[in-house]
Amino acid sequence: MSRNAAPCFGRLADNVTAAVCHNGVGIAKGTYSGTLLADYVVGASSELLSHLLALPRPAANLPRPFLGLGVRAKIAWQQYRAGRER
Secondary structure: OOOOOOOEEEEEEOOEEEEEOOOOOHHHHHHHHHHHHHHHHHOOOOHHHHHHHHOOOOOOOOOOOHHHHHHHHHHHHHHHHHOOOO
């Protein structure tokens, strides 16, 4: 979870890449981020990959107890926005 809903995507360190932090709705975002991460690792390029790399980095989270309240509210909001997926 991040406060600004930004994913953590790309190179984190030498030989370490990641596509994480999908803010509680990772099924769809995680699937396409994983595909784009594979493209990134092998040096492929695409419009979607360029867009994802241009997004801001995740913002640091607040301390407890505010963190728990914010996480639950954010997940509920994201699930509401996603609608029914059944």
